[in-house]
Amino acid sequence: VTSFTWMITVSLNTNMGVAWHRFLGFPNIWFKRNADGSTALGALQPMTTAGKEIDWEDPAEDAVFGVSQVEQFSWKGILDFSTCTECGRCQSQCPAWNTGKPLSPKLLIMSLRDHAHAKAPYLLAGGGKTMEGEEKASEEQLAGVPAAALAEAERPLIGTAEENGVIDPDVLWSCTTCGACVEQCPVDIEHIDHIVDMRRYQVMIESAFPSEAGTMLKNLEKKGNPWGLAKKQRVEWTKEVDFEVPIVGKDVEDLTEVDYLYWVGCAGALEDRAKKTTKAFAELLHMAGVKFAIMGGEEKCTGDSPRRLGNEPLFQQLGQENVAMLNMAFGEDDEDESTKKPKSAKKIVATCPHCFNTIANEYPQLGGEFEVIHHTQLLQHLIDEGKLIPVTPVDGLIT
Ligand code: SF4
Ligand code: SF4
Incomplete structure (x- = not known):
């Protein structure tokens, strides 16, 4: 009776954060990136738009480069965020966290989860922004959306505390992509894929990256070495x-x-x-x-x-x-x-x-x-x- 009461409570409260990991752990491990069961390390994934690999010779006109809004993550991304058990194993192994940088892989995943869940009523009502920042849904569509969800939708996914951003750019750039978090996670959350997807948007669309990287990238383009x-x-x-x-x-x-x-x-x-x-x-x-x-x-x-x-x-x-x-x-x-x-x-x-x-x-x-x-x-x-x-x-x- 206790278990069933608990399951019903959680089912009726889809935004009950950590409670969901009990049900999502199994499918998240089942749907991990590598079908052979190996940890999602080594190669980075090629860039995709609308679920298809981008053709760099001739990218589609409406191609989306990287992730700048939480709904642009794949369904596996959203499943990853919702599955976090908040155990902290990733954070305790993270070299960025252990050297005083602002990045904690646990807090990053939790922030993305809480943001996705809080924004969900707005997205389910058809809300969303075009590349130019215009609202896709009509006023009638958004009429029944709670004010909290509308306010959440206004937050930039990547932005500083002053901008009320969900993920601070300094957090993104603190990651060494070492893979310790992915290796340690008991429910096979694939942090690096999500961090790199957000970086791709920052670099390719916003041209926003640490100044130290600018010279290096320019040298690579012109001379082929850093x-x-x-x-x-x-x-x-x-x-x-x-x-x-x-x-x-x-x-x-x-x-x-x-x-x-x-x-x-x-x-x-x-x-x-x-x-x-x-x-x-x-x-x-x-x-x-x-x-x-x-x-x-x-x-x-x-x-x-x-x-x-x-x-x-x-x-x-x-x-x-x-x-x-x-x-x-x-x-x-x-x-x-x-x-x-x-x-x-x-x-x-x-x-x-x-x-x-x-x-x-x-x-x-x-x-x-x-x-x-x-x-x-x-x-x-x-x-x-x-x-x-x-x-x-x-x-x-x-x-
Ligand atoms: S990959 Fe990034 S977030 Fe994960 S442990 Fe390494 S530095 Fe930390
Ligand atoms: S190791 Fe995995 S489950 Fe544990 S806090 Fe980190 S992301 Fe969440």
Whole structure:
């Protein structure tokens, strides 16, 4: 009797916040992003409008870029917000929250939930704003909507406290997209997808993003690396080692002649501290007799940062150029009849975790199917095979 009374009470009060997680937890986990049950990490989702992927060659005239109103989230987004148990596991793991930033993934999800529920009577009556900010519903349609719901509908989804916004822009920009919240959530809420969708609107429509990001994005557009350096500088580090580093198109015709393409990445090629890792890793490959080559400087940033900042077109541009270049560097290859994939693996080793994730997990969205391993995996493999013998003992665990 107690349980039934409780269920009836909750059913009659759809805005009873946290109470709903008892019923929504199961469907939310069932409908998680990845059908194989894995956590929604790794690749970001391509941008969609009206449930369809945006065609960047020819975007629809009425395409909606990112999310600026709560009703523009997918139904899965609304289900996510309504499912939060308020357990706080995401918040306790969040590096932004733990370093005093204004972002708490728990409060973010709760704010979106409360806003969606409070605005619901207005939306159900046909309310909503056009891109130009005009009201879609007639006065008659909105006549029976409670004043509180009308007031909620006037709040901007993204706005400061003075603007009575639901999510402060500083909250949005505090997220590192590390994924700890998604990993920890007991009901599989997919925070990052929603945060990035709101960033996409901010960047692409409002051109509103932290000033530090502006210079970086401009450099990526013009020069293909975050510091705006000339492309020939990408291979300068090869002159600082006392062995030959083969370059594709110069020392080797294409990558069929080697076992691995070493993807050095922008930081690894251009930034002093990261260059030390690059040189040390290349030296170890050389010592172990691994046949490898690097790109010749024409390659661009993989596009990881612009994508996570919400600049999807720039990611698409950089990614497509890289995929075309990589496919050419790997040479023509026969396709396997059954799998429709190249017969021989296109192997890439990466020292940069951002490049690793983007090439392995996101480039398949752009037609780039590569087998990517992290440099630590390759080093371990070489040690296991006896091709590298560690000489300095290391005590303890190192991450
Ligand atoms: S992805 Fe963002 S919100 Fe989630 S734990 Fe990392 S920094 Fe926090
Ligand atoms: S871990 Fe999930 S359920 Fe718990 S507070 Fe965070 S978003 Fe809500």
